[in-house]
Structures are given as C-alpha cells and as structure tokens.
Amino acid sequence: MTAPRRPGPLFPEYHAPWETEEHKALRAHAAEFFRREATPHQKRWADQHMVDRDLWTKAGSAGLLCPGLPERYGGAGGDFGHEAVVEQERTLAHDTAFGFNVHSTIVAHYIAAYATEDQKQRWIPHLASGEMVLGIAMTEPGTGSDLQSVRTTAIRDGDHYVVNGSKTFISNATHCNLLVIVAKTDPSQGSKGISLLVAETDGLDGFERGRILDKIGQHGQDTRELAFTDMRVPVDNLLGGEESRGFAQLMEQLPRERLIIAVTGVAMAEAAVAETIAYAKERSAFGTPLIDFQNTRFVLAECKAEVLAGKALIDHCIVEYNAGRLDAATASMAKLWCTDKQVEVVDKCLQIFGGYGYIMEYPIAQMYAAARVQKIYGGTNEIMKLLIARSL
Numbered sequence: 505m506t507a508p509r510r511p512g513p514l515f516p517e518y519h520a521p522w523e524t525e526e527h528k529a530l531r532a533h534a535a536e537f538f539r540r541e542a543t544p545h546q547k548r549w550a551d552q553h554m555v556d557r558d559l560w561t562k563a564g565s566a567g568l569l570c571p572g573l574p575e576r577y578g579g580a581g582g583d584f585g586h587e588a589v590v591e592q593e594r595t596l597a598h599d600t601a602f603g604f605n606v607h608s609t610i611v612a613h614y615i616a617a618y619a620t621e622d623q624k625q626r627w628i629p630h631l632a633s634g635e636m637v638l639g640i641a642m643t644e645p646g647t648g649s650d651l652q653s654v655r656t657t658a659i660r661d662g663d664h665y666v667v668n669g670s671k672t673f674i675s676n677a678t679h680c681n682l683l684v685i686v687a688k689t690d691p692s693q694g695s696k697g698i699s700l701l702v703a704e705t706d707g708l709d710g711f712e713r714g715r716i717l718d719k720i721g722q723h724g725q726d727t728r729e730l731a732f733t734d735m736r737v738p739v740d741n742l743l744g745g746e747e748s749r750g751f752a753q754l755m756e757q758l759p760r761e762r763l764i765i766a767v768t769g770v771a772m773a774e775a776a777v778a779e780t781i782a783y784a785k786e787r788s789a790f791g792t793p794l795i796d797f798q799n800t801r802f803v804l805a806e807c808k809a810e811v812l813a814g815k816a817l818i819d820h821c822i823v824e825y826n827a828g829r830l831d832a833a834t835a836s837m838a839k840l841w842c843t844d845k846q847v848e849v850v851d852k853c854l855q856i857f858g859g860y861g862y863i864m865e866y867p868i869a870q871m872y873a874a875a876r877v878q879k880i881y882g883g884t885n886e887i888m889k890l891l892i893a894r895s896l
Contacts, residue, residue, distance in 0.1 A: 564634030601724025721873025
C-alpha cells in the first residue's frame with residue numbers, strides 16, 4: 505500500500521497576526537521549493553546520512569537562506585517571521601534532513617549580532633548564497649546543557665588561537681565549512697572565560713570530522729563528532745573581536761534558538777494531523793472508513809485543537825520577538841509546551857496508522873522518530889522548567 509496523497513493545509517483560512525503579503529509570498533515559494541527539492545529525497549538522504557551538498561546552493565539561489573539578515577550583506581532584510589515561514593514550510597513538506605534552522609535561523613544570527621564589520625562582509629554573503637554552510641560546536645561528550653563546563657580551549661599564540669578539544673551532536677557537521685566554536689580562551693575564569701571563535705574549516709590542519717552518529721531519527725541530517733588538535737584559528741576570527749564575551753552571547757541568542765525549535769514542533773504536529781486525517785479518510789476497518797469511528801474523530805479533534813493552541817502561542821512569541829520583548833522565560837515556555845505537544849500529537853496520530861505507522865517509508869514514522877530530540881536539544885525541557893520557575 506502506498507502512502508496517501510499529500511493533504512492540504514489543516515487550517516486553510518488561518519491568518520497569523522504578524523504575517524504580511526511578503527510573508528505569504530515567501531511561504532508559497534518555500535512550500536513549492538521544499539516539495540520539489542526535499543520531499544522526494546528523504547529516503548536517499550537518510551541512507552547517505554546527509555543532504556546533497558547542492559541543496560544549500562539551490563536554497564541560496566532561491567533566496568531561502570538568511571532571510572532575516574540585512575540586505576547589505578546579502579540577506580533579505582526580513583524579520584523572525586521570514587525565518588519561521590521557511591522553517592514551517594520545510595517541516596510541512598515532511599523534511600527532517602535539511603539543517604536550515606541551524607544555519608540560517610540560529611547560527612547566522614550570531615554572526616549578524618556580534619561579528620565585526622569585516623567579519624560580516626567576509627562571511628554573510630557566502631552564508632546567504634549557500635557557498636558556506638554553518639554549524640555551531642557547543643556540546644561536548646561530557647557537557648550538554650551545562651555550557652559553563654566546556655573543556656575545549658583556545659589559547660592565544662601570537663596572531664592565532666590554538667584550539668584543542670572535542671565536540672559531539674554537531675548538526676551540519678559534514679558540510680559545514682564555517683564553524684562557530686564555544687571554547688575557553690581563559691580556562692581559569694570558568695564561564696567568564698568562554699569565547700566564540702569562528703573557524704573556516706576547508707583544508708584546516710587539526711580539524712577532524714569524526715564518526716557519523718546513528719540517531720533514532722533525522723537520519724538525513726549530518727550529525728557527527730568533531731575534534732580539534734592544535735588547530736590554529738586566526739585571532740581575527742574571534743567573534744566580535746573581544747575575548748570572554750561568549751557566554752553572554754550564547755545566553756542572548758538562546759531564546760531565538762528555543763523559539764525556532766518551538767516553531768518546528770507545532771509545524772510537525774500540524775503536518776502529522778493533516779496526514780492522519782487524509783489517511784483515516786482513505787483507510788477502512790471492518791468495512792468502515794477510520795474517520796467514521798468515534799475514537800478516531802475524537803483523537804483527531806483533540807490533536808487539531810492542540811495544534812491551533814500551539815499556533816497561537818507561536819504567533820504571540822513571534823510578535824514579541826519582532827518587537828524586542830521576548831524574554832527567556834517565555835521562549836522557554838514555548839519550547840517546553842510545543843515540543844511536548846509535538847511528541848504527544850505525533851504519537852497519537854501514528855496509532856491511527858496502525859502497523860503502517862511503524863514503517864519508515866511513511867512520513868508519520870519519520871516524524872515520530874525525528875520528534876523526540878526536540879525535547880532535548882536547545883536545552884532539555886527539564887532545563888526549560890528551571891528557567892520558567894525563575895520567573896515565578
């Protein structure tokens with residue numbers, strides 16, 4: 505049995521309060537792009553553990569990379585809503601492989617916010633075109649949410665930093681040729697000694713891409729380990745040109761990261777419900793379409809209501825972010841609630857598929873496997889509760 509035909513939108517008349525005609529045009533463009541360039545290739549990308557390298561330049565040529573960065577550097581001069589639209593349509597197209605949000609919505613904004621003028625001119629145009637792929641090396645084998653405990657060091661030696669350490673769970677690690685590294689330039693100062701260093705990795709001595717990690721889901725995302733052995737990075741590549749500002753820079757950008765994770769969570773839940781409604785209308789049991797069983801209808805009714813609640817929460821946060829008012833606690837609430845609901849909704853939808861929901865060729869199975877990590881990265885949901893509790 506083949507998977508059901510791609511369903512229409514779950515809320516065709518929905519209008520986000522922040523969405524302009526420009527956002528709507530970008531949405532239509534992104535939807536067409538990802539359904540053409542990403543949806544058909546999920547199995548092949550999963551088998552090779554990475555997207556095709558030219559997907560990055562195709563997305564750049566289509567104007568989908570760095571839409572929230574200034575036009576003078578090659579971005580589109582948009583707001584967070586432009587980034588959200590692209591991420592929503594990527595997710596609604598059932599893509600779980602392309603590391604768009606890491607490259608464009610998260611790490612590129614470290615460059616935009618903290619880089620010197622020379623650094624911006626050197627890097628951002630290549631990020632917007634897809635010639636350079638961005639990654640960020642935060643997590644270490646013994647350090648997850650506790651970024652203060654990173655052990656990677658970057659010790660100055662003349663006009664270079666000598667970098668030693670290892671990182672794990674790094675997204676875009678195969679294709680990245682521009683890497684933001686969280687390291688201690690002054691290990692004696694703890695979190696106060698953390699700096700962000702940008703490495704141009706092509707042909708860089710001492711830079712090693714380690715093993716590809718065999719994850720539960722998102723098999724097409726190139727997630728792997730990285731190692732630095734006496735790797736020399738020019739002092740000019742210190743992000744912002746000043747040491748020991750790294751921890752503050754990370755804390756300032758984390759609400760943005762958590763919001764885009766929440767955006768992805770609601771978009772995937774929406775995709776799951778739309779896919780399941782279409783399947784339930786086509787599939788029969790005991791001579792009756794699944795959609796006609798009261799249990800099926802009640803489960804899907806509850807899931808649809810939860811997706812709408814999630815969309816309203818996301819819209820509130822996007823409005824607040826664009827106005828410069830989104831605080832860390834609210835971003836944490838969005839990440840916590842939306843990813844918890846993502847996992848719950850996808851699980852309920854998979855149950856309606858029965859045995860077919862356990863087969864990876866079905867998008868619902870791919871969503872189920874991809875969803876679980878959302879409660880872990882960007883700060884675990886337990887950490888989100890701690891951050892929210894501080895605001896009580």
